[in-house]
Amino acid sequence: MTKSEINEKLTAVFRDIFDNPKLEITSQTTANDVEGWDSIMHVNLIVAVETAFDVRFTTKDVKGLDTVGDLMDLIAKRVK
């Protein structure tokens, strides 16, 4: 998967999970920038990303994710 494909698909996941069809994300986006992105939603997001990309993150993978860019790198690393 190319970076741009990951970006496109991840944007769709974010829009679905946060129920906001206009939501835009960049690699610098953090939880503070998105309304409703609390610790509960964070778990929902991780699970949704795994389902959408058909990947399984490790316990270590999901620690220390600060930005959406970190998440995109992780997806690129794990996706087949």
Add this chain to the structure above:
Amino acid sequence: MHRNDRTPLNYTALVKKARKIEPPAGIQHKIALLADVSTQHLVPLLRVLFADAGVEAETYEAGFDTVEAEALNSGSGLYKFAPHTIVVLQGTMKLKGSFYHATGKRSTFVPEHAASIESVWSAIRAHSQAVIVQSTFAMPYERPFGNFGRLMEDDLVSKVAEINREICLRARKHRSVLINDIEFLSSWVGRRYFFDEKLWGMAKTLCALEFLPDVAQNIVDITLAASGCAIKCAILDLDNTLWGGVVGDDGLDGIGLGDLDEDGAFRSFQLYLRELAARGIILAVCSKNNEAVAREVFQKHPAMILKEEHIAVFMINWEDKATNIRRIRETLNIGFDAMVFLDDNPFERNLVRQLIPDIIVPELPEDPALYVRTISELNLFETAAHSALDANRSALYQDQQKREVESKNFGTLEGYLKSLDTKANVQRFADAALPRITQLIQRSNQFNLTTRRYSEAECQVMMEDREQYFPFTISVRDRFGDFGLINVVVLRRSPAETVLEIETFLMSCRVLQRGVEQLAMNRIFEFAGQGGFKEVVGHYIPTAKNGMVKAFYEQFGFRQTGMEADGTTHWRMATDEYRTRQVFIDSSGE
């Protein structure tokens, strides 16, 4: 309220829906969660699934892993919240850790843990009459001894199974402790999918998010059952539902009912239905057939599991099924929303769904071998009370039909009532009768003056408080059969000491106009007189279903003293003004 099919509940969709809940007008329910797993992801699902069922749920989450602390502390947030239901949810991950750490103490592990769980119920019961919903543990998948572990004393899997068993055994001895069977749920989806180790590490969730909706639905089903919503009747089609083929075309010998293949599937289905009947679900038949031809199958086919005696009502003719189902409803006198209609034919299912929106019509699969599975998945027959009276309710309706035939032989109602030789037993609430009392309280909708739903624990409190409460029941039998316990009255000493308040007056609709209500009222005023009460007061709280008792107090000569905006009426009568009613019931032999 119930869903017609089991399309899997989607976690993400429900989370979105939870953000936009419009609180439904009407029933409010306060539900508290005590857990040693996190409950944050479960709560929005509970709220949305309750809302789907027409209930506005207000939730309280105790702090993470504070089960005992909250239960044992009389001043805790739990008790301040005053919940109707308390869910106790313990997870296998923590239990497993405790087991591994308990080296040298494995032999006492099960009794200690079971006792600890039981002590939470006792602590709760000391401060609250809420219904307690105790969860069982999902079975772990790790086997330090492999299969051999089943033969070992000191084996994790065996110990968890034992704790689950202990939970269920001990719950039977407590009032109003119900079971949230997570063990069932987790084994249904498979342990390998149920547990999510990463999520446990991240957020201490009970299970993978995708199964939380099922956990929530389970809790909702149990809570609703404990509040009186129950399916009472299954209406059955015949051809290709109870047997293979069409009896009108294939004849008695040609229908498919036996041991192998599809024939065997129909027999298995009948076995399941017979079991439902034994458990108290009324069976009715609604079929487009020649009645004699169809009945002959029940009477003569050697492979039939269901016989005529299992069926309360037969509606076999060529009219449309909606009309017939309406007749069945009238005969049984229960709501459409307490009925399930099972028919292999999608045309009939859709017709009935459209014409009778309240009745539950599950989609049935093409393969009859999957009928039982499909119906079981819907969990339609959840209940919170079961009494001896439940065994084969269909027989009770058949006794009734005999009475009706007999009544046609009598010129006057009086003559008929006298001939029935009715006997009644009037008794204060008794321990052994509490399950049946609770069941009636939870299920009576029509002949119910105030529709107060007490839990079994609350009934026990009223039974034991001889200063404040005078709760009694009436059980009735006649020469055709035994109705059992069919009337519940709760009288309370009003704060104005000379006033006796009728807090609850309800009756099963199967004994109308026989004198039971008059007998009960006679007893109420007898008691008022003996107890030095100058006045008796009562109330009528209207609901969608109890219109039939709107003028109940008026009929006995009470004076209406007030009416509220919602239609609630208040009534009063001086004790010495009451005129004892004549009843053709012998209540002397108590």
